[in-house]
Amino acid sequence: MSIDAPAGVRAVDSQADLLERRSQAVIDGVESIDPDFVLHLASSTLKIVLDHFIAGAGVRVGRSVFAMPREEEGVAIASGLELAGSRPVMIFQDNGIGNLLTALLTLPQPYHLPLFGVVTRRGGLGEYNSMIHTVSERTEALLDAAGVRWFQLDARTPVDRWAVEIKRAWDFSRATHRPIFVLVNLMGG
Amino acid sequence: MAIERADVLRQLDAGFADSPVVLSLGGTAREMLAVAGRKGNHLISLDAMGQTISLALGLALGLQETRPDEKVVVVEGDGSLIMGLSVMSTAGHLKPKNLAVFVLDNGVYLATGGQPTAAADIDMVAVAKACGWRDARDVRTSEELADAVSWAASAPGPVLIRVYIGTKQLQTNYFLEDPAILAEDFRRWLRSTRPAASVG
Numbered sequence A: 001m002s003i004d005a006p007a008g009v010r011a012v013d014s015q016a017d018l019l020e021r022r023s024q025a026v027i028d029g030v031e032s033i034d035p036d037f038v039l040h041l042a043s044s045t046l047k048i049v050l051d052h053f054i055a056g057a058g059v060r061v062g063r064s065v066f067a068m069p070r071e072e073e074g075v076a077i078a079s080g081l082e083l084a085g086s087r088p089v090m091i092f093q094d095n096g097i098g099n100l101l102t103a104l105l106t107l108p109q110p111y112h113l114p115l116f117g118v119v120t121r122r123g124g125l126g127e128y129n130s131m132i133h134t135v136s137e138r139t140e141a142l143l144d145a146a147g148v149r150w151f152q153l154d155a156r157t158p159v160d161r162w163a164v165e166i167k168r169a170w171d172f173s174r175a176t177h178r179p180i181f182v183l184v185n186l187m188g189g
Numbered sequence B: 001m002a003i004e005r006a007d008v009l010r011q012l013d014a015g016f017a018d019s020p021v022v023l024s025l026g027g028t029a030r031e032m033l034a035v036a037g038r039k040g041n042h043l044i045s046l047d048a049m050g051q052t053i054s055l056a057l058g059l060a061l062g063l064q065e066t067r068p069d070e071k072v073v074v075v076e077g078d079g080s081l082i083m084g085l086s087v088m089s090t091a092g093h094l095k096p097k098n099l100a101v102f103v104l105d106n107g108v109y110l111a112t113g114g115q116p117t118a119a120a121d122i123d124m125v126a127v128a129k130a131c132g133w134r135d136a137r138d139v140r141t142s143e144e145l146a147d148a149v150s151w152a153a154s155a156p157g158p159v160l161i162r163v164y165i166g167t168k169q170l171q172t173n174y175f176l177e178d179p180a181i182l183a184e185d186f187r188r189w190l191r192s193t194r195p196a197a198s199v200g
């Protein structure tokens, strides 16, 4: 069965095709933000996206791209960057949400700092790890309990809308002075 | 005789009167308020234990183009440093020239009643250097501190200064400011002091 095919079109997509198309949409969305800092914590699902920013066409003068060893450290660094007037984007995997909640709720949320993250989903359809769903599946519940606003991009949103929605979520973080996460399902579903 | 925290804070306030200073939670922030009052250049972290250096690292990275000659100064506690130790690797890797960290090491979690930390067994100077920081030193006396303050102001960062302090505490009031106001006050100070060359 085709995923993301236009209505009425029957095509056979491999998971690799899907990953590539959705990854490109994420790249386009993040590039439309024109971030000067990209903080990342790797995921196998993020390889295409991170390759773009670390060593691909996303490398540019005036842009700094680096790994955060822990998500909460990334939240604090991004908070400092926001205070300095920079445009940081965090990119990481949803099983790290638990790591960053305390930092999020003691820095950007109460200090009214915008902060923006693209979070790749794990533990759903197409998952190959037999355990990761135990944390990843709780992502929405954890964020809701913490009062953190998030948006989901998956098969329900046509992939050609993803980039626009990512930019709108960034704008929303500025407009509402708080952290906003976009959860992206790059694996299918 | 050990130097006490309030004396260190007085010296840091005087030595970095025109630089961004990021203050760790608890007694460090409250005693700075007691000895220096509310300062536009002081960014107070009210509770984010473990994240003081990371917050300042972000500031330093964000300001290094527009304010290259000015240090972002961090006043961190030993317990909080250990909680967020991973940032030592990130700062050492990114090497912002404008980051200077003072760790006020009393060997305990003083704000919560003085429970011992693991600091006594950590060579923080060696950790910083091993992580790629440009330099680091230990400070045990007022004279060494005075030296370290002027050194930190001019030496290329990131640099770490571990200041061994006693456990005397000032009697202070609770500090109940709204964090959103703390952030906005600090941003206002940044804007008001932005070097002319970078305006626009």
Ligand SMILES: Cc1ncc(C[n+]2csc(CCOP(=O)(O)OP(=O)(O)O)c2C)c(N)n1
Binding pocket: A102, B024, B025, B026, B027, B028, B047, B048, B049, B076, B077, B078, B079, B080, B081, B106, B108, B109, B110, B111, B112, B117
């Ligand atoms: C996540 C988290 N756990 C525990 C605390 C409670 N707490 C507040 S201050 C503090 C001690 C910090 O120790 P240190 O950084 O050495 O500073 P000192 O109190 O010694 O000045 C602790 C444990 C906290 N604020 N946040």
Ligand SMILES: [Mg+2]
Binding pocket: B077, B078, B079, B104, B105, B106, B107, B108, B109, B110, B117
């Ligand atoms: Mg301590």
